[in-house]
Amino acid sequence: MDFLRPTTWAEALAAKADRPEAVPIQGGTDVMVELNFDRRRPEALLDLTRVAELREWETLPGYCRVGAGVPYATVIDELSGPLPGLAQASRTVGSPQIRNRGGVGGNLGAASPAGDSHPPLLAAGAVVEVESRDRGVRTVPAAEFYLGPKRSALEPDELIRAVRVPPATGPQYFSKVGTRNAMVIAVCSFAVALHPGERRVGTGIGSAGPTPLRALEAEDLLARELDWDAPLDPALARRFGELAARAAAPIDDVRGTAAYRVHAVGVLARRTLTWAWNDHREERAA
Numbered sequence: 001m002d003f004l005r006p007t008t009w010a011e012a013l014a015a016k017a018d019r020p021e022a023v024p025i026q027g028g029t030d031v032m033v034e035l036n037f038d039r040r041r042p043e044a045l046l047d048l049t050r051v052a053e054l055r056e057w058e059t060l061p062g063y064c065r066v067g068a069g070v071p072y073a074t075v076i077d078e079l080s081g082p083l084p085g086l087a088q089a090s091r092t093v094g095s096p097q098i099r100n101r102g103g104v105g106g107n108l109g110a111a112s113p114a115g116d117s118h119p120p121l122l123a124a125g126a127v128v129e130v131e132s133r134d135r136g137v138r139t140v141p142a143a144e145f146y147l148g149p150k151r152s153a154l155e156p157d158e159l160i161r162a163v164r165v166p167p168a169t170g171p172q173y174f175s176k177v178g179t180r181n182a183m184v185i186a187v188c189s190f191a192v193a194l195h196p197g198e199r200r201v202g203t204g205i206g207s208a209g210p211t212p213l214r215a216l217e218a219e220d221l222l223a224r225e226l227d228w229d230a231p232l233d234p235a236l237a238r239r240f241g242e243l244a245a246r247a248a249a250p251i252d253d254v255r256g257t258a259a260y261r262v263h264a265v266g267v268l269a270r271r272t273l274t275w276a277w278n279d280h281r282e283e284r285a286a
C-alpha cells in the first residue's frame with residue numbers, strides 16, 4: 001500500500017488527481033477501523049495531516065469556514081458560540097480521544113447516515129466546499145451532498161476542503177438517542193436551528209434513513225403557523241414532532257427497530273424545538 005504524504009493543499013489535490021483511488025485519511029478514526037478489520041485494502045492512502053490549512057477555521061461574511069481537518073475538540077472549544085448546534089453534536093461524538101482526532105471533514109467523507117455532524121449542518125444550511133486540481137472549487141449544499149448510505153456527491157478526484165456554516169442567529173439544539181450514554185453510534189438523532197430573521201426553523205434527522213435528512217413538511221408547518229411573538233403552542237410542537245417522524249425512513253438494525261426510530265425522532269423533534277423556543281423567549285425577554 002502506498003502512503004502519500006502531501007504537505008500543501010496543492011500537492012494534496014495533485015495527488016488525488018493522479019491517484020483517484022487513493023483513500024484520504026485525516027483523523028483516521030473511520031479509516032483505521034476499516035483497515036484494521038480488513039474491510040478495505042486501498043492501493044494508496046492519502047495522508048492529509050501535514051496540510052496545515054485544513055486544520056484552520058475562520059469567520060467570513062455570512063459563514064464560518066471550518067477546515068476539513070478541524071477536530072471536534074476545536075469545534076467544541078472555539079466554535080460553540082457561532083455554531084452551537086454543531087458544537088453540541090461534536091460533544092456527543094465518541095470519546096475525548098476520538099474528538100481530538102476525528103472531525104467534521106472525516107464525518108462528511110464517510111457520509112454515514114449516523115454521523116453526528118450531519119443533522120446540525122442540515123439545520124444550519126451548511127455548504128460543503130470541495131475542490132479538485134482540474135476543475136477548482138465547487139460548493140455543494142449539505143442537503144445535496146448525501147446521496148446514499150456512505151455515498152456522497154464527492155467525485156473521485158475531489159477532496160473536501162472545508163464546510164461553510166452560517167453562524168447561528170437563534171438557538172440551536174442537537175439531541176441523540178443511543179444504546180448507552182457515551183461512545184455510541186446514534187440510534188437516531190435530531191437537530192433544530194431557529195432562524196428568527198427569516199421566520200424559519202431548520203431541521204436535520206440522523207440515523208433514521210439512507211442519508212441524513214431534513215424534515216421538510218415539519219419545517220413548512222412552522223413556517224406557516226409559528227407565531228414568533230408568542231409562547232410555543234404545545235399542539236403545534238406535537239404536530240411538528242409527528243411530521244418529523246413521518247420524514248424519517250429508517251430500517252431495523254442491530255441498534256434499533258425502524259418503528260422505535262420513527263417514534264424517537266418525533267419525540268426528539270418536539271423536545272429540541274421546545275428547548276430552542278424556550279431559549280428564544282428568554283433571550284427576547286432579557
Ligand SMILES: Cc1cc2nc3c(=O)[nH]c(=O)nc-3n(C[C@H](O)[C@H](O)[C@H](O)COP(=O)(O)OP(=O)(O)OC[C@H]3O[C@@H](n4cnc5c(N)ncnc54)[C@H](O)[C@@H]3O)c2cc1C
Binds near residue numbers: 024031033093184186
Ligand atoms: C470508537 C469510535 C467512536 C466513534 N463515535 C462516533 C460518534 O459518536 N459519532 C460519529 O458521528 N462518529 C463516530 N465515530 C466515527 C468517526 O470518529 C467520525 O466519523 C469522524 O468524524 C471521522 O473523522 P476523521 O477525521 O477521523 O476521518 P477519517 O477516518 O480520516 O476519514 C473518514 C472518511 O472521510 C474521508 N476523508 C477524510 N478527509 C477527507 C477530505 N478532506 N476529503 C475527502 N474525503 C476525506 C476518508 O477517506 C474516509 O472515507 C467513531 C469512531 C470510533 C473509532
